[in-house]
Amino acid sequence: MNDDLTIHHDAVLFFGDRDDGVIGLPGLTHDGHVIEISYFFGLTRPKNIIVISSQVGCPLGCSFCELDGFVRNLTARELHDQARLMIGEAFRYGFDPTGTPHKVTVADSGEPLLNPFLVSGLESLRDLPVSFKVSTVLPAARAAWRNLERLADFAAGYERPVQLQISLISTSEERRLRSCRGRIAGFDRVREAGELWRSRNPRGRQVNLSLIVTDDMPCEAARVVRIFPPELFRFRFREYVPTRHGAAAGHVAVSPERLRRIKRDFASRGYQVGDWASPSPVERRFGLAANTIRRMYLEAIGFSRKD
Numbered sequence: 001m002n003d004d005l006t007i008h009h010d011a012v013l014f015f016g017d018r019d020d021g022v023i024g025l026p027g028l029t030h031d032g033h034v035i036e037i038s039y040f041f042g043l044t045r046p047k048n049i050i051v052i053s054s055q056v057g058c059p060l061g062c063s064f065c066e067l068d069g070f071v072r073n074l075t076a077r078e079l080h081d082q083a084r085l086m087i088g089e090a091f092r093y094g095f096d097p098t099g100t101p102h103k104v105t106v107a108d109s110g111e112p113l114l115n116p117f118l119v120s121g122l123e124s125l126r127d128l129p130v131s132f133k134v135s136t137v138l139p140a141a142r143a144a145w146r147n148l149e150r151l152a153d154f155a156a157g158y159e160r161p162v163q164l165q166i167s168l169i170s171t172s173e174e175r176r177l178r179s180c181r182g183r184i185a186g187f188d189r190v191r192e193a194g195e196l197w198r199s200r201n202p203r204g205r206q207v208n209l210s211l212i213v214t215d216d217m218p219c220e221a222a223r224v225v226r227i228f229p230p231e232l233f234r235f236r237f238r239e240y241v242p243t244r245h246g247a248a249a250g251h252v253a254v255s256p257e258r259l260r261r262i263k264r265d266f267a268s269r270g271y272q273v274g275d276w277a278s279p280s281p282v283e284r285r286f287g288l289a290a291n292t293i294r295r296m297y298l299e300a301i302g303f304s305r306k307d
């Protein structure tokens with residue numbers, strides 16, 4: 001245990017092998033909560049990825065997510081210490097996250113744009129040779145928009161790529177809006193986010209729009225090509241990995257044929273389409289959606305710790 005860090009752990013979950021693997025750390029906060037930190041590596045990934053959490057719990061309650069309820073924001077120091085904790089663990093398994101290109105993604109527990117310490121947390125990781133990705137559903141709250149502006153300014157001044165990913169969920173706006181209990185932005189506001197990102201960060205990449213591809217989720221390029229032009233946005237297709245809440249909400253995994261059709265449809269409209277977001281064989285085998293590692297840990301300890 002590293003006593004200098006504000007986040008600790010007493011278990012490590014290792015899945016797969018060096019060619020396709022995941023290290024999961026249930027991160028323990030000083031006030032007894034459990035968050036998820038994970039590390040994805042393997043031959044098919046362009047970079048190894050450290051995934052950290054932004055909040056304890058989450059206020060948005062998306063239907064496909066494992067998390068329940070909101071407790072608090074993680075501080076900038078706690079954001080920093082999650083990455084440091086995982087780097088220490090990765091070293092133990094023979095990886096060197098400080099010597100090879102790595103990405104830190106803010107995507108596990110919580111909604112990053114609702115955390116006012118997000119940008120100061122990323123600033124505190126500046127000394128690592130990493131790129132960043134922030135994954136958001138884009139809440140409707142004004143505080144989230146102000147945080148997005150701060151993030152865009154940070155990205156413009158950062159020496160390595162900072163990727164913004166918005167979980168659009170569906171190409172049906174109505175389906176998107178009813179997928180979360182909390183208020184999230186409609187399509188017009190998502191488009192404005194793409195314009196803001198481009199205007200403040202003109203050399204940056206397009207904004208990723210991520211679709212949760214289930215067997216019944218509307219995913220049709222014709223519905224969105226006018227509002228989300230390929231110059232500003234690219235689409236990311238993440239096959240739904242079954243979760244408990246997702247099963248209760250009736251989500252069903254997509255068939256390979258439907259997924260192929262959806263990708264062809266988006267490519268024919270000029271969108272950049274790739275397989276970089278597809279779950280790896282190990283992620284599929286162990287059902288590793290965000291926060292399932294945290295759930296496995298809580299089940300192993302009999303839910304005796306506050307979550």
Ligand code: SF4
Pocket residue numbers: 058059060061062065066067108109110111137180
């Ligand atoms: S998917 Fe993300 S935004 Fe939605 S409830 Fe889960 S952690 Fe929160």
